[in-house]
Amino acid sequence: MSRLSVRKTYKLFIGGAFPRSESGRSYPVTSAKGEFLANASRASRKDARDAVVAARKAFPGWSGATPYNRGQILYRVAEMLEGRRGQFAEELGGGKKAALEQVDAAIDRLVWYAGWSDKIAAVHGAANPVAGPYFNLSTPEPTGVVAVIAPADPLLGLVSVVAPVIVTGNTCVVVASERAPLASITLAEVLATSDLPGGVVNILTGHQAELAPWLAAHMDVNALDLTGVGDADLALSCEQAAAENLKRVLRPAAEDWAADPGTGRMTRFLETKTVWHPVGI
């Protein structure tokens, strides 16, 4: 007797939970060859709003955690991902060998960023020499809630944009790749079981052109990563909307995800706090 197939419902990831879209909508996702894979939730602007609320709520706890702790949790994400290599390789499709290489690269990327958690302040902070009896210290601080429009690369690209945002203490709302969103929700399952507090990463699937403008204009979002926006007009209008509350905006040229990432993505979403402290007290 054959079993009934038990297939996964791909939902959103908001505040550590997996809700369906508030709108009840979904859209079909197909493979590169055009075969039907699954239905993904099609998030609405209200889901985006809820995700920003969840991210804002998670920010004090996550930015207040010690860098060491954040690094441990990112490493834990890598561990969990390692345990699901096969599943991800299958979901990515294409050649098995190439897919496994992608998964391994994503795991290595997480470990690489995890190591930066307690070093970024040493590299990008400073004890400034000043003309007076003061210690003058500059330290990098997370900027707040970051809206991330993820690139088309479904796993390595996604990890490469999310990890640098959260490792420094920001929280984020991610709009997953519109054409290949399934791996992002499976990654959410990994995040949900990695001691990452709910709300630090929120993942929406759906239409980029529908969601990005609302996030770009949202007054409670502090930064915007437009890496995944291919349409130049949409990117431009998002940049203009983001100017209203002076969001930090990242709109890079084409990125090679296999290359050494450098620290640029981390520092983009950091602010510098400088304190003066009298010497001898």
Place this chain on the structure above:
Amino acid sequence: MVSTVTTSLADVASSDAALRAFLHGLPGVDRVGADQRAAMLGTRSIKTTAKAQAIDLAISMVDLTTLEGADTAGKVRAMCTKAVRPGGGAPKVAAVCVYPDLVAVAVEALRGAGAGAGVKVASVATAFPSGRSSLDVKVGETAAAVAAGADEIDMVIDRGAFLSGHYMKVFEEIVAVKAACGAAHLKVILETGELATYDNVRRASWLAMLAGADFIKTSTGKVSPAATPPVTLVMLEAVRDFREATGRQVGVKPAGGIRTTKDAIKNLVLVHETAGDDWLTPEWFRLGASSLLNDLLMQRQKLATGRYAGPDYFTLD
């Protein structure tokens, strides 16, 4: 129900036994039905221009409240300023609600604001929030708050006496405090979170109205659950039936746990569908809240600008 009420209403408070017989003779509340009706009314969709109107109406019904041990004169002054001009052209709120010792500060601040005319000063009294003190102290506190300039007094009932069936004691306390209020309006807080059943909520509502309350208020805000929609529904039914029986209109004030615009609009729908539009004014319906006002203002700005607002751009309070 109305017929049984009118025949006996004149002398229900003549003795403990009569009062008890009347309150226990009130029809019971169908718990499941009340929950379902409140939930069903909560699904109404209020959008665009209707939403804009509802938000402004809700703002004008807010009793902007600060009831913390850490309250200072400065905080009350800041709150009064916000009460008069919430910002963005929003209407002023109905009242500010403070502890008795800060009434004078609020009165001074609102008078200084000039345009403050119209924003009332409400004060909690009678050993808020527990109500555990002697009647002399309660009456004295009420008189002091009124003397300091309070327009409205929010008193708490003695829930211990109510729950153990000493209805007359509760009744007489309300009468005594009402007498001490003089011209000030009296809001009677039932603290429904401690009353356990909807039947008790209905009884306490009638008891307070019979004793002369101008408003009945759900909660102190210090006990959870506070103003849940079904409780507000039961109280709105009580004021509706009371007006039918006696001709006197009594206001309702849900307080505590109303934090979002959605909650506020759900309350307005409840009023419209239960008591009727006569109650849909700041004179007869209030929302006791502190953080609600900012959410209303943020939603108001969202409607005006088309982008989601952020709390960074609104005052902390």
